[in-house]
Amino acid sequence: MMRGTTSTVGVVNFITFLISIPILGGGIWLSARANSTECLRFLQWPLIIIGLSIMVISLMGFAGSCYGLTWLLKLYLFAMFFVVAALLFFIVFAFAVTDRGHGEVIINRSFLEYQLSDYSGWLKDRVSDPGYWAKIRACLRDGKACKGMARYVRDPNTGLLVPESAQMFYQRDLSPIQSGCCKPPTSCGYTYVNETLWSPTAGAVVVGDPDCSRWSNDQQVLCYQCDSCKAGVLASIKHSWRKASVINIVVLVILVIVYVIGCAAFRNAKRIENDEPFGESRMTKSRPSRFQF
Template identity: 30%
Template sequence: MSAGTSTFVIRWINFLTMIMGYGVICFGIWMSTHHDQCHRTLTLPVIGLGALILLMSLVGFLGALKNIMVLLWVYLAMLFLMLVAILVFTVLAFIITNNGSGHAVSGVRFKEYHLQDYSVCFLRQLNNTKNWGRLKSCLVKTDDCNNLPIKYKNLKAYKSAELTPIEAGCCRPPSECGYPAINASYYDLSYHPTSTSKDCQLYKNARNVKCYDCDSCKAGVAQYMKTEWRVVAIFNVILFIILSAVYLVACCARRNAASSNSLKEERR
């Protein structure tokens, strides 16, 4: 790749990523003003990511614009470390999300989830009292469970629905309990549970109780996390390929800048 082409490509790539970095920072600032504590907890990571993107892009842009060797070396080092971090995270994400899947339930279309099926990493986070307290408060605020009767007007529609893992695990008692469903959010708890599972004792019809303290709810969250991590991992594979191409172009720009500087010194 010629000197002009490589530096031109690097300049424009980093100019666009600088704009993206500003956008991520602005999004993080918007989240910090959000009243929902669940969104607010993500503020610092989002702003930090935006600042990192902005800093790296600025270094690469100035290095390519002025053919400054030091900045190009710093940019290459930062880009290389980011590639390594993405690769390590992606491999770990695929390993961690390898376990766990839904179990079919007779008479309904949705699946139920068992906590013990999932990765130790998920179990450690979900069984931590402080972490789960924060997650539970978020689940209660989303009001997903209380909206089920609005989505499903009768029991036939409810039982034929494909509930999300969180709806299946947090909004209802496990099927093994044997509680008859009155509607999509209310169960007849006067029946003696057919299972000794503690989830059967923990479930209540109250809006802020439901099965939020149940292992089935934690399993539903684990399945949701697994799905999200898989999406992120696939995105990271694509990002890794793109950044690898950018890295190769940056290497050409750095080499061409070095040659240009050498010619200038020889002419002097």
């Protein structure tokens, strides 16, 4: 019976070890996106730490079950409780800070446009902070976030490759960062030359929109100073964090089930451990002596 309980605890810990892999993978995925596109290095580290913690804790519980170390199993369950609580807090926090903000539909455009005024809360304040935005802006510029926008088509008359037409560009599905940071807002009325080169149209600029004056054809500037760029970064972060949170919700449910099974197995092991000496004592007392007359 004790051996069966120990095997159950071992299997449970092996499952928790497997669960840590997608959590750690989610943190690494967010880290890769932060390095390449979003440039906001924050939420990936809690995920990586939680994933590594579950790995270490599951190995701790596995060792405790194999060697019958009750104190180690108790420490395992105690630590796992805080990991589950931390993962739950992480999920709630991710949804709470990304609950607002969405792209705006523009007539005759397939892509969405983003406005900073649609967002609010801690994440907006964090991204909009001048000192922090300077780092994000430098990351976007150095990472050449707008470099992949260029597309060329072959001119049927000359056979040469030329930039795609404005109508072709307007039908593209741009990412939030491409829409917010790599072109001026549609409301500014700029004339399309190519994806990152626009010429102002006299009298078409909307008065009161500061992003119109912030746009520059300098490829190192573009609209990296624009509020629309900040909104695009927020939209991209929201998409990534929500996607990671959905995976973490599934992992959390499985982790809670595994934790409950581990608690039940631990209680069963403790009960057997407490009952065995008593049972052996009773058998010893009731066994008749061979030399009794």
